[in-house]
Amino acid sequence: MSNSQHQDSTAIEPGLKVTVEGKTYLANAGDVLGREGTVAKDVFYFIKTVSRIHVKISKQEGRWFITVPKSVNNSTKLDGVEVVRDVPQKIVGTRILKMSESCVVTLEAD
Structure with a gap:
């Protein structure tokens, strides 16, 4: 097994x-x-x-995404823009997620 294959199989x-x-x-x-x-x-x-389930986190092809389910009623903004429900939003670098007027979250992806 080559070194790169070994790293891929054990990388966290x-x-x-x-x-x-x-x-x-x-x-x-x-x-x-x-x-x-x-x-x-x-x-x-x-x-x-x-909300009880406000944001779902996923990873596809090495990229991070967040998805706000349709069941979320409160305004949810990513970098000041309203998030479209059930549409994955790519997270690259540092992003500001405003889950409500009283809850601001910072998201950081490598």
């Missing part, structure tokens, strides 16, 4: 960094942001303007 892919209220979390594909999510639930749980 970095996650998407999610920062909310001064705390940084590492999210992986399949994670969810929201009151009943899998990342930062301890923070989102107390923010009633955040």
